[in-house]
Amino acid sequence: MIYLLAAALALVVAGCSDDGEERRRSLGRSPSFSDLMQVADPARGGRLFGTCAACHMAGPGAGDRNGPNLYGVVGQPPGETSQRFGYTAALRSLGGVWSPERLDTWLTAPAAMVPGTSMRFRGISDPLDRADLIAYLQTRSARGSVRRPMPAQPSAAR
Numbered sequence: 234m235i236y237l238l239a240a241a242l243a244l245v246v247a248g249c250s251d252d253g254e255e256r257r258r259s260l261g262r263s264p265s266f267s268d269l270m271q272v273a274d275p276a277r278g279g280r281l282f283g284t285c286a287a288c289h290m291a292g293p294g295a296g297d298r299n300g301p302n303l304y305g306v307v308g309q310p311p312g313e314t315s316q317r318f319g320y321t322a323a324l325r326s327l328g329g330v331w332s333p334e335r336l337d338t339w340l341t342a343p344a345a346m347v348p349g350t351s352m353r354f355r356g357i358s359d360p361l362d363r364a365d366l367i368a369y370l371q372t373r374s375a376r377g378s379v380r381r382p383m384p385a386q387p388s389a390a391r
């Protein structure tokens with residue numbers, strides 16, 4: 234199902250802009266997360282967010298669906314972005330904040346990171362798709378509207 238959606242999205246996206254192939258080629262075989270975030274494309278991430286939109290909105294003051302509104306989620310403690318949503322104790326007890334790196338782990342396999350989460354979503358296996366989605370989420374905040382999305386911390390000089 235997700236593959237069908239992804240294929241359909243890829244067709245739509247190919248018609249109007251970068252589907253990521255050029256970036257994939259330039260990134261090489263196993264790019265680091267910070268390499269991926271350096272080239273992440275929030276506009277493509279916004280299109281990929283269609284996969285999430287059955288359960289999530291991401292606008293200022295938007296309501297919750299099956300899942301919480303995600304406006305401002307980057308940098309927030311897990312389980313605190315939406316005031317009204319009934320988060321699981323499993324998610325709320327994670328602690329810390331949603332850094333881009335943690336979102337990457339979450340979006341890879343939510344139930345593996347937080348056993349007992351109510352987010353019924355298998356995860357996204359493609360690292361560039363996850364990076365684009367995270368870059369999109371970074372723009373969905375009061376900070377994001379005035380600043381360019383922040384790349385992840387660059388890895389130590391090689």
Ligand code: HEC
Nearest residue numbers: 285288299300311312313314320321324350351352353354
């Ligand atoms: C089938 C519904 C569903 C889909 C699809 C889904 N989510 Fe979720 N999501 C949830 C639920 C439910 C929660 C709350 C989990 C909990 O409390 O354990 C959640 C929580 C989250 C959180 C943590 C929010 C917070 O305030 O701490 C993030 C980030 C998130 N989802 C991102 C995404 C992204 C990005 C996608 C698409 C790639 C996605 N989700 C797809 C239902 C969904």
